[in-house]
Amino acid sequence: MRRAALLGVAVALSAGCGGDDDEQAPTASSPSTQATSTTAEKPPSVGDGRGGVTLTGLGEFDQPLYVAQPDDGSGDLYVVEQTGRVMRLPGGEGEPEVFLDLSDEVSCCGEQGLLSVAFAPDYADSGLLYVDYTDAGGDTRVVEYERTDADPPVADPRSARELLAVDQPFPNHNGGLLLFGPDDRLYVGLGDGGSAGDPNRNGQDLSTLLGKIATLQPGSPRSEPAIFAYGLRNPWRFSFDRETSDLWIGDVGQDTLEEIDSAPRADLRGRLNFGWSAFEGNQRFNDDQQAPNAIPPALVYGHEEGCSVTGGYVVRDPALTTLYGRYLYGDYCAGQLRSFTARAGREAGDDRPVGVEVEGLSSFGQDVDGHLYATSLEGPVYRLDADG
Numbered sequence: 001m002r003r004a005a006l007l008g009v010a011v012a013l014s015a016g017c018g019g020d021d022d023e024q025a026p027t028a029s030s031p032s033t034q035a036t037s038t039t040a041e042k043p044p045s046v047g048d049g050r051g052g053v054t055l056t057g058l059g060e061f062d063q064p065l066y067v068a069q070p071d072d073g074s075g076d077l078y079v080v081e082q083t084g085r086v087m088r089l090p091g092g093e094g095e096p097e098v099f100l101d102l103s104d105e106v107s108c109c110g111e112q113g114l115l116s117v118a119f120a121p122d123y124a125d126s127g128l129l130y131v132d133y134t135d136a137g138g139d140t141r142v143v144e145y146e147r148t149d150a151d152p153p154v155a156d157p158r159s160a161r162e163l164l165a166v167d168q169p170f171p172n173h174n175g176g177l178l179l180f181g182p183d184d185r186l187y188v189g190l191g192d193g194g195s196a197g198d199p200n201r202n203g204q205d206l207s208t209l210l211g212k213i214a215t216l217q218p219g220s221p222r223s224e225p226a227i228f229a230y231g232l233r234n235p236w237r238f239s240f241d242r243e244t245s246d247l248w249i250g251d252v253g254q255d256t257l258e259e260i261d262s263a264p265r266a267d268l269r270g271r272l273n274f275g276w277s278a279f280e281g282n283q284r285f286n287d288d289q290q291a292p293n294a295i296p297p298a299l300v301y302g303h304e305e306g307c308s309v310t311g312g313y314v315v316r317d318p319a320l321t322t323l324y325g326r327y328l329y330g331d332y333c334a335g336q337l338r339s340f341t342a343r344a345g346r347e348a349g350d351d352r353p354v355g356v357e358v359e360g361l362s363s364f365g366q367d368v369d370g371h372l373y374a375t376s377l378e379g380p381v382y383r384l385d386a387d388g
Contacts, residue, residue, distance in 0.1 A: 250311020
């Protein structure tokens with residue numbers, strides 16, 4: 001049985017892919033259009049997490065790591081392949097087409113490669129999108145591209161504009177998730193720089209972006225990245241609840257514990273400290289590190305139950321009644337999808353299996369209507385649908 005406790009990423013993808021400071025980071029205040037479901041009225045209560053879910057296959061891809069969708073009315077889905085391509089699925093279920101090919105730009109694989117894509121909140125008008133990848137030298141790059149007017153549309157490689165470059169001292173713990181938050185700012189997940197045990201002590205070091213979630217404003221020519229959260233080993237996947245704007249992070253552990261962190265919307269001010277590397281999960285780790293006022297995890301589990309947590313989403317798809325209002329997550333090695341009632345800032349109390357498995361689970365994704373997706377590093381991409 002899983003252990004829920006108070007109070008990190010992935011095992012190499014080839015073996016498992018996947019505040020008390022004065023300075024104020026942006027607050028999660030006005031939810032964007034992407035945080036509003038357009039499907040149906042929500043169920044009146046939180047689901048019990050007991051079954052009621054099936055997986056619908058959408059196709060086979062080359063080491064898929066992420067699914068995203070712009071709010072442009074097209075219904076198109078985009079699948080990120082670790083080897084360097086973003087593939088477009090017309091209407092969400094059509095035959096995949098290459099939208100952006102960065103195969104010659106990225107280093108792959110292990111924990112490196114093309115790691116995510118995010119579409120600007122005004123993508124329908126601006127055509128702007130952002131990718132996070134490790135370049136030929138193994139360093140992190142966040143780059144902006146613009147959609148062409150061609151039919152079908154593709155990302156124009158000539159439009160590349162680098163927003164952020166971060167040197168990586170080791171080839172693991174690259175983080176790699178990009179997403180636009182409730183405040184329409186771009187959030188960037190970065191691991192602690194790699195190796196093992198945080199040898200450079202980056203987790204608690206506010207002079208580096210390693211071991212952090214940073215935020216920036218792409219539309220501002222003078223936008224500098226600000227530290228939003230720190231004390232993270234490798235926040236492979238994180239999300240904001242589309243209904244409440246609460247923050248959820250799957251932070252992969254060292255040798256012993258995997259953890260899921262959370263913070264309610266009201267606390268998303270200043271810099272959030274999640275404890276690494278003073279702590280691994282709820283246990284003391286590096287004795288020479290201090291993490292005052294560290295936020296304890298919502299859930300931890302040991303390596304007898306998995307090897308690499310894959311953070312997911314709070315389910316807001318009204319059709320998934322058994323999962324509604326629950327945080328969905330999984331583990332690369334275990335494959336089993338699990339969920340618990342989403343109470344940000346509190347210990348998880350009813351963690352249980354969903355009843356479906358994704359072998360080689362590398363990531364989750366969410367579309368503009370709140371439908372959820374799961375990717376397998378072995379190739380399949382699935383949509384989570386109600387069973388029956």
